[in-house]
Amino acid sequence: MIIVKLGGSVFSDKRGPWKNFREDVVRSIAAEIAKFYPDKSFIVVHGGGSFGHKPAKEYGIRDGLVGLSGSDLFERKRGFSLTHNAMLEASVRIVNAFMEQGLPAVSVSSSSVFLMDSNRVVYGDVEPIRKMIETGFIPVLFGDVAVDLKKGVDILSGDQIVTYLTKLFKPRKVIFLMSVDGIYDGKPGEGTLLFEIPADRIDALIKRLELEAKASGEDVTGGIINKLKEAKEIARFSEVWFVNGLVPGRLEGAIKGDGFGTRIPKA
Numbered sequence: 001m002i003i004v005k006l007g008g009s010v011f012s013d014k015r016g017p018w019k020n021f022r023e024d025v026v027r028s029i030a031a032e033i034a035k036f037y038p039d040k041s042f043i044v045v046h047g048g049g050s051f052g053h054k055p056a057k058e059y060g061i062r063d064g065l066v067g068l069s070g071s072d073l074f075e076r077k078r079g080f081s082l083t084h085n086a087m088l089e090a091s092v093r094i095v096n097a098f099m100e101q102g103l104p105a106v107s108v109s110s111s112s113v114f115l116m117d118s119n120r121v122v123y124g125d126v127e128p129i130r131k132m133i134e135t136g137f138i139p140v141l142f143g144d145v146a147v148d149l150k151k152g153v154d155i156l157s158g159d160q161i162v163t164y165l166t167k168l169f170k171p172r173k174v175i176f177l178m179s180v181d182g183i184y185d186g187k188p189g190e191g192t193l194l195f196e197i198p199a200d201r202i203d204a205l206i207k208r209l210e211l212e213a214k215a216s217g218e219d220v221t222g223g224i225i226n227k228l229k230e231a232k233e234i235a236r237f238s239e240v241w242f243v244n245g246l247v248p249g250r251l252e253g254a255i256k257g258d259g260f261g262t263r264i265p266k267a
Contacts, residue, residue, distance in 0.1 A: 008049030045152025177245025
């Protein structure tokens with residue numbers, strides 16, 4: 001089994017109009033997966049891109065429900081629904097593109113599968129996902145809003161979903177599709193591309209990136225630090241790749257094992 005994380009910056013322009021969608025890119029990614037299916041089984045997890053981030057930020061979903069009442073509580077819950085609906089739209093479009101390439105993709109609503117507690121996934125009802133895979137389907141999950149046991153609601157990232165699924169399914173490899181060529185020793189897309197990172201060197205890299213961000217006074221990592229933290233956990237169970245999903249053939253190369261990008265061997 002292979003888990004593919006389709007980053008939101010790959011299937012959309014996060015800085016562009018709300019709900020913009022790169023259909024040609026998703027079709028190309030689906031076509032690369034189709035070269036290996038059904039000999040290999042897949043789970044796809046996609047991010048929010050231009051769909052979910054806008055309402056999630058506007059309605060302050062990360063702040064939860066604690067202490068709210070009346071109209072404030074209703075508005076936060078309304079934002080929860082709007083964010084989820086936006087992510088469903090993204091998922092439908094991705095699934096349709098996969099089906100056009102002959103792949104039996106099925107959207108799985110992440111908020112109906114996972115529970116969170118203090119910003120982490122603590123429970124996931126994954127048995128239906130397991131049965132989908134055994135039946136030959138490709139489950140497509142996505143970063144979503146979710147119920148949090150302490151905060152009431154929170155944002156569930158696609159990267160956290162990938163980590164949770166990896167622990168349970170122990171795939172042969174996990175491939176992160178990004179809008180840059182892999183992991184760099186500085187700002188994404190700049191500096192030196194790291195072609196291989198041993199799992200026991202990830203903490204040192206994170207520390208260096210954090211110091212660089214602090215020195216510059218801005219987040220120069222583009223969220224890479226959080227991805228590296230998840231990748232360190234994933235590498236306990238699976239080989240990890242970071243490749244450019246905007247470049248045709250990069251996913252195929254990672255699946256074969258001779259791709260261009262960053263590889264983290266299984267620890």
